[in-house]
Amino acid sequence: MTQMSVPWRPRGKVRYTGLSGLIAGFARAIYGMAAPVVRAFPGSILLGAIFTVILVGWAHFLLFEFADNHLIGADSNISAVRGFLGAELTLAEIENGLAVAGAPAPGVLQYAFYPIQFRIVRDLLSAGGILGFISVIPLYTIWWERKVAGRIQSRTGPMRVGGWHGWSQSMADGIKLINKEDFVPDHADGVLFRLAPYVAFVPAILAFFALPFGTYWVFRELDVALVFILAMLGIEVLGVILAGWASNNKWSVYGAMREACQMVSYEIPMGMALLIPVMAVGTLSMTEIGNVQGDGWTSWIVFRNPFTFAAAVVYYVAALASCKRAPFDLPESESELVSGFHTEYSGFRWSLFFFGEYAAMFVVSGLCVILFLGAWHSPLPMSLADRFLGDDLLSRAAKGLFFSGPLWFVLKCVWLLYVQIWIRWTLPRIRIDQVLYACIQYMLPLMMVILLGHTLYELLVPVHGIVWTFFNIALSVIGGAVMLFLVSIACYGYLNRVKLVGWLGVETLPGS
Amino acid sequence: MATTVIETRPDVLIDFDKESQGDVRTEEMLINMGPQHPATHGVLRVVLRTDGELILESVPHIGYLHRCAEKIGENLQPYQFIPYTDRMDYLAGMNNNQAYAIAIEQLVGIEVPERALYIRMIFAELNRIASHLVAFGTYGLDMGAFTPFLYSFREREMILDLFESACGARLTYSYINVGGVHDDLPDKFLDVLLEYLDYFEPKVAEYNQLLSYNHIFVKRTANVGVISAADAVGWALTGPVLRGSGVNWDLRKSTPYEIYDRFEFDVPVGLPGGSEGVPQSVVVGDCWCRYMVRVLEMLQSCRIIRQAIKQMPDGPHLAGKLKNLKLPDDEIYVEIENPRGQLGFYVRGDGSTIPARVKARGPSFCNISILNHVGSGCLLADIPAIVGSIDIVMGEVDR
Numbered sequence: 001m002t003q004m005s006v007p008w009r010p011r012g013k014v015r016y017t018g019l020s021g022l023i024a025g026f027a028r029a030i031y032g033m034a035a036p037v038v039r040a041f042p043g044s045i046l047l048g049a050i051f052t053v054i055l056v057g058w059a060h061f062l063l064f065e066f067a068d069n070h071l072i073g074a075d076s077n078i079s080a081v082r083g084f085l086g087a088e089l090t091l092a093e094i095e096n097g098l099a100v101a102g103a104p105a106p107g108v109l110q111y112a113f114y115p116i117q118f119r120i121v122r123d124l125l126s127a128g129g130i131l132g133f134i135s136v137i138p139l140y141t142i143w144w145e146r147k148v149a150g151r152i153q154s155r156t157g158p159m160r161v162g163g164w165h166g167w168s169q170s171m172a173d174g175i176k177l178i179n180k181e182d183f184v185p186d187h188a189d190g191v192l193f194r195l196a197p198y199v200a201f202v203p204a205i206l207a208f209f210a211l212p213f214g215t216y217w218v219f220r221e222l223d224v225a226l227v228f229i230l231a232m233l234g235i236e237v238l239g240v241i242l243a244g245w246a247s248n249n250k251w252s253v254y255g256a257m258r259e260a261c262q263m264v265s266y267e268i269p270m271g272m273a274l275l276i277p278v279m280a281v282g283t284l285s286m287t288e289i290g291n292v293q294g295d296g297w298t299s300w301i302v303f304r305n306p307f308t309f310a311a312a313v314v315y316y317v318a319a320l321a322s323c324k325r326a327p328f329d330l331p332e333s334e335s336e337l338v339s340g341f342h343t344e345y346s347g348f349r350w351s352l353f354f355f356g357e358y359a360a361m362f363v364v365s366g367l368c369v370i371l372f373l374g375a376w377h378s379p380l381p382m383s384l385a386d387r388f389l390g391d392d393l394l395s396r397a398a399k400g401l402f403f404s405g406p407l408w409f410v411l412k413c414v415w416l417l418y419v420q421i422w423i424r425w426t427l428p429r430i431r432i433d434q435v436l437y438a439c440i441q442y443m444l445p446l447m448m449v450i451l452l453g454h455t456l457y458e459l460l461v462p463v464h465g466i467v468w469t470f471f472n473i474a475l476s477v478i479g480g481a482v483m484l485f486l487v488s489i490a491c492y493g494y495l496n497r498v499k500l501v502g503w504l505g506v507e508t509l510p511g512s
Numbered sequence: 513m514a515t516t517v518i519e520t521r522p523d524v525l526i527d528f529d530k531e532s533q534g535d536v537r538t539e540e541m542l543i544n545m546g547p548q549h550p551a552t553h554g555v556l557r558v559v560l561r562t563d564g565e566l567i568l569e570s571v572p573h574i575g576y577l578h579r580c581a582e583k584i585g586e587n588l589q590p591y592q593f594i595p596y597t598d599r600m601d602y603l604a605g606m607n608n609n610q611a612y613a614i615a616i617e618q619l620v621g622i623e624v625p626e627r628a629l630y631i632r633m634i635f636a637e638l639n640r641i642a643s644h645l646v647a648f649g650t651y652g653l654d655m656g657a658f659t660p661f662l663y664s665f666r667e668r669e670m671i672l673d674l675f676e677s678a679c680g681a682r683l684t685y686s687y688i689n690v691g692g693v694h695d696d697l698p699d700k701f702l703d704v705l706l707e708y709l710d711y712f713e714p715k716v717a718e719y720n721q722l723l724s725y726n727h728i729f730v731k732r733t734a735n736v737g738v739i740s741a742a743d744a745v746g747w748a749l750t751g752p753v754l755r756g757s758g759v760n761w762d763l764r765k766s767t768p769y770e771i772y773d774r775f776e777f778d779v780p781v782g783l784p785g786g787s788e789g790v791p792q793s794v795v796v797g798d799c800w801c802r803y804m805v806r807v808l809e810m811l812q813s814c815r816i817i818r819q820a821i822k823q824m825p826d827g828p829h830l831a832g833k834l835k836n837l838k839l840p841d842d843e844i845y846v847e848i849e850n851p852r853g854q855l856g857f858y859v860r861g862d863g864s865t866i867p868a869r870v871k872a873r874g875p876s877f878c879n880i881s882i883l884n885h886v887g888s889g890c891l892l893a894d895i896p897a898i899v900g901s902i903d904i905v906m907g908e909v910d911r
Contacts, residue, residue, distance in 0.1 A: 149658070152659055153658070153659050153662035153663070154662065154663070154666060155662065250541060250543045251543075254565075254892070257564075326656060327656065327728055329656070330893075333656060333893070334550055334656075335550055335551040335653060335654045335655070335656060335896050336551060336892060336893050336895075336896055337892075338549060338550060425658060425659050426657075426659060426722075427656075427657065427726070427728055428652065428655035428656045428657035428723070428726060428728045428729045428732060429655060429656025429657075429728070429732075429893075430728055430731070430732070431731075431732055431891060431893045431894070432565055432891065432892075432893060433565075433891060434731060434732075
């Protein structure tokens, strides 16, 4: 009989002392102050938070730029270091440090910005930003998925937590999960069981380190960013297999083996589909691939020729399989394998799997956006921006808003995330043999034909010739029409939401 | 061991003796599906002998929900036992009530008023729709499609509202009782019912669009778990499972009880692929046929209810007293068409007010017995598909 901890056994009340007491008191004080405000203005706080995140990210870069422009001179560096080490600074040295030629800002600030010129400090700041982004993305994708699912199923989804449409539901769930019991089943492989969630979660974060959000918005500009991200997505699979094996549960082993089977079948067509844009541009650097697509939406790689168009579709299908999203959610198929590989997981470890999955969803969407869908460029050509906008702060902000910037990248990723959610709540699940057949018998030969066709097309069809232009324009028009159609459907659905949900959802549900 | 699916789908077979190389050793695995498993519709336990994803044997084990219903029936007067029949097939309480009530009425010789017969029939058919809606929704859930489940429950909820307005309960009705129905219909019930039918019938087309003809769904269910007509009859399967195998046998049509001979309706049966409204890959007796028979039966039930509303007579709703009926020293066996098949009650009286023996023949109990026959040789993911298409209710299997 499994020895389980007994939750009803009385335990002493936890007393916080020392530093932990200080932190607990601080948290209580913040909660006491913030809770009434959050309750009063939930919607505006949410919107404010989103804008603040964008502004903070932008300020970040302004900061770096400022530090670059106003480096403190070599002499004053020495004195500053001496100052940090505790030696006495002479008045003259301070004056010298303050009086850097051409500095418009008060010179004292230069000392404050002094550490930012070092790479390690910048990396730490950026890593903090990326970690924050990764924490926010799954939280809101989960909440959003539940809202979209609710809308599809003629109900409302979360409505209570946080006030406005249950916007902090995921946070409440996260707090609940962290508070759950730290449970490892008997006879499970303890080390691997504890390790597996991290093996699944950490690569998803690492993939973000090479994923450019804009021309300069990348943590590490890698020449082989694409290979790196693919490798990270591959390691994530290892975590799943590890979790299934370590759980000592037959259903988990089934989930793990299914994931392994699925991976060997989708990874090949996926890799081949990613080769198409690499061939078209001639580099593995994601930033460069993104930058060649800045000339309006007709220059996006997906509309370049029929083969890139087909490759984008194949990539997206394979990407669904790579994130274990329906209809390829076999490793965790609820109705067959209980919960598949994470049957035995609960609490924080389980939430790590979820964070990893949603972060991976964002990464594969990001890959699709950068490689096929015009990266961080808006459908308007950049040449327009160059003609009308200058280089001052306001113009740069307008450029980021309308022409090219991380905002557009995130928008497109969110759209692809939405398509993933939409597919999940519409389609039934495929059987494992059908997944293998679909990937190996149909998608692999198809990708080979596409690869060959694309090679010949690039070789034989002259760029900007008649044939090239015809296909480019035709595909662009088709793509634009499809997009407009989808947007109009979404608008129709939103404007007629009360009618479409029906009287049961509108009149009888609480909070609607 | 029967190998029907292996014969029809040799492509799923992997011969490990030939395929394994060197020191790689493969072995069979025994795995418990249930009693706590999301796809076994209650507390069914299926012991699977698997070879990777391939199922070699699937033996259903039952008895986790046994509540001595029959023994309780032998200690209570018939009107007192009616609430217990609700708990047997808890998705079709009305039909269970009706079966036991008919058995007692025929044993004692009670003449049921005309109006009560019509009310009973309307409620039995409404409950058939509600029960098939659950079967339809949960079958989508078994296939991984979440949305149809919510839609079907939305529609079922309205039926439950109708039931609640008539008898005050939403799951365990005890409405149909010995000698008629417990209460008369509330005001304007028939108008609301007509309104509901107008709302519901177009929804079935929506379901078909969303699930029935979905390419993935057809791929998952067509040619899976094929039960031949001979097998279906041989294993004493009844209800949609039998009709899905192409056997045209519905007690409402073949041996009409109560007033079913007064209405026009069709009995949907499983059709081979390529017939009208049937995808090409479908084989008679597969999961898709069983599923589709239920969807079509919902429409036929609507048709029956519409006719019954037109013919509804006035009059009393209950024949005399319920309590202290003297059961003659005689025996009776009555079967009626439940949503899941033929529910039979055997009752023997001994001159007192309490039956000497009560025996129920549960359709789910008989239907689940074929699981090993069709469930060996399929893939793991097909087991929920087969169990879901047989549509069992464990409360009735175990009683």
